[in-house]
């Protein structure tokens with residue numbers, strides 16, 4: 001259950017501050033469950049909400065939602081086998097070809113994703129693929145920048161949800177497609193770093209069909225008494241394992257029908 005809690009509001013506020021400070025100071029911290037072993041998933045999402053409120057109070061705007069750990073490659077890489085969600089913000093938004101300073105982050109990684117932009121709101125529970133498809137306006141290629149606030153990128157599900165699922169930024173490509181123009185399952189993705197192929201994958205790696213990530217997001221949000229709003233961008237989760245990036249790295253991700261997305265880390 002996503003709304004089951006064992007901690008009080010004061011603890012949620014304290015933990016949000018801890019995660020927020022780690023991100024702002026770029027100093028990794030230990031897993032939250034080390035101090036709060038009784039923490040439940042509801043507490044983790046409550047901390048994430050408190051973190052969101054802190055960021056919004058500084059003028060940061062939420063631009064969309066993200067699913068995480070939706071592919072086997074990501075689950076195996078991180079050792080967490082449950083899909084989860086978080087939010088993305090305008091202070092981490094980059095356009096195609098962006099130069100991205102690595103000193104904004106602790107230990108950044110990037111992962112190739114398929115993003116959807118919603119035409120209408122989508123609300124669970126019991127949301128179906130058909131409802132999700134009807135609610136989606138178009139599909140975009142988007143690379144996520146993740147940066148766990150936990151030392152060595154090591155976490156458990158409670159800690160990573162509280163840490164807004166490692167969200168740190170994203171680069172959106174310029175070519176969009178309608179759902180009718182793209183085969184999401186076979187949409188091929190080739191991720192290159194400095195001209196060398198680092199990872200390859202296809203859309204079906206994401207829960208069998210990236211639309212299922214949108215369905216799962218609507219249903220998870222329903223458990224938290226909320227929805228996917230109209231106009232929201234939804235990142236459906238890393239198709240392949242994430243790769244480390246360092247200053248000087250040039251990353252180009254080629255999508256079969258969504259074009260290429262480029263970025264350089266400086």
Ligand code: OOG
Pocket residue numbers: 066067068069070071074078111144146147148160165166167236237238
């Ligand atoms: C957690 C976030 C996972 C994805 O796309 O699977 C995620 C992490 O791997 O640090 O964003």
Ligand code: MG
Pocket residue numbers: 066067068111113144146235237238
């Ligand atoms: Mg991701």
